[in-house]
Amino acid sequence: MIRFENVSIAYDRKSKPALDNVSLDVQRGEFVFLVGSSGSGKSTLLRLVLREYKTPHGQVYVAGQNVANVPSWRVPKFRRGIGVVFQDFRLIQTKTVFANVAYAMQVLGKSRAAIRAEVPRVLELVGLEDKGHRKPTELSGGEQQRVAIARAIVNQPGILLADEPTGNLDPTTSAGIMEILDKINQNGTTVVMATHDDDIVNSMRKRVIELRHGKVVRDEVKAQYTSMMPIIPAAGEAAAVEPSEKNDAEPQTRRQRIVSATQASDAVDEESMPPRLERRRGQLPADDAAPAQKIDGLKNMNEDQK
Numbered sequence: 001m002i003r004f005e006n007v008s009i010a011y012d013r014k015s016k017p018a019l020d021n022v023s024l025d026v027q028r029g030e031f032v033f034l035v036g037s038s039g040s041g042k043s044t045l046l047r048l049v050l051r052e053y054k055t056p057h058g059q060v061y062v063a064g065q066n067v068a069n070v071p072s073w074r075v076p077k078f079r080r081g082i083g084v085v086f087q088d089f090r091l092i093q094t095k096t097v098f099a100n101v102a103y104a105m106q107v108l109g110k111s112r113a114a115i116r117a118e119v120p121r122v123l124e125l126v127g128l129e130d131k132g133h134r135k136p137t138e139l140s141g142g143e144q145q146r147v148a149i150a151r152a153i154v155n156q157p158g159i160l161l162a163d164e165p166t167g168n169l170d171p172t173t174s175a176g177i178m179e180i181l182d183k184i185n186q187n188g189t190t191v192v193m194a195t196h197d198d199d200i201v202n203s204m205r206k207r208v209i210e211l212r213h214g215k216v217v218r219d220e221v222k223a224q225y226t227s228m229m230p231i232i233p234a235a236g237e238a239a240a241v242e243p244s245e246k247n248d249a250e251p252q253t254r255r256q257r258i259v260s261a262t263q264a265s266d267a268v269d270e271e272s273m274p275p276r277l278e279r280r281r282g283q284l285p286a287d288d289a290a291p292a293q294k295i296d297g298l299k300n301m302n303e304d305q306k
Helices: 042-049 072-081 097-106 112-125 141-153 171-186 198-204 249-266 275-280 291-305
Strands: 002-009 019-026 031-035 057-062 082-085 159-163 190-194 207-212 215-220
Touching: 002 042, 019 042, 019 057, 019 215, 031 042, 031 171, 031 198, 042 057, 042 159, 042 190, 072 082, 082 141, 097 112, 097 141, 112 141, 112 171, 141 171, 159 171, 171 190, 171 198
Parallel strands: 031 190, 031 207, 082 159, 159 190
Antiparallel strands: 002 019, 002 057, 207 215
16 A cells, blocks of 8 residues: 655755655555654655655655656545544634534535435544534544544545544543544554554554654564664664664663663672772771881881891
């Protein structure tokens, strides 16, 4: 459904590439998480799939089409096969829930009969069958996101892109949203979701693609947010030092290693220490004779010699 072949793109000549020689394949019916710190290239990747940008280097294929060959006048039709869910919902505040979802069908010229049949079905799928008459301002954040999902799938797209769909939601509400996305995926829709939510990724165990500085550094199936395997840099590439934003488990591990190393250095065999160092640590008593007594002893020796 989605294929990137050696894709590189930068927003201007002076900045580093937003994506740097990225190659990946997403198969029909897959559920894929895109993870990585802010600025790693996740949103750029989704925008290339949507044909918001054209890549100057490499090729992007979506549903068998080379996106670079889609002319501007055909982009709206091209996007009909792609549903999008955003973090900030992007609902029309003056319209009801029913009208928000119906709007996605109206722009495609669907009949009133089709709208009356399909919108209630989709609202039931997302658990909002009794909220169709309400305005977005009367709903909770989780309910508004459900409306956004219903609007994204009402035209039965083959691909659903979700850009941080749980970013503004509490953990319980987020879990409900993910149940809906999982159900949509089980119905055959390919889902690609960018997220920083490690709990969701760890609990669902789907395919995880990790981006770092515009490069794909990990691509694992049934994976967790943080890789359990060390990331090996490509030949000639320096090992990445900075962890991804949610890989903050790695700094904690490093701190533990630092503490362990410090404790190990303190545990040096004290028998091998020079007495002077041991005295400084208070481990050994001072010599039997105090410095003043030593001086008196030297004087007595000199007098005896005389």
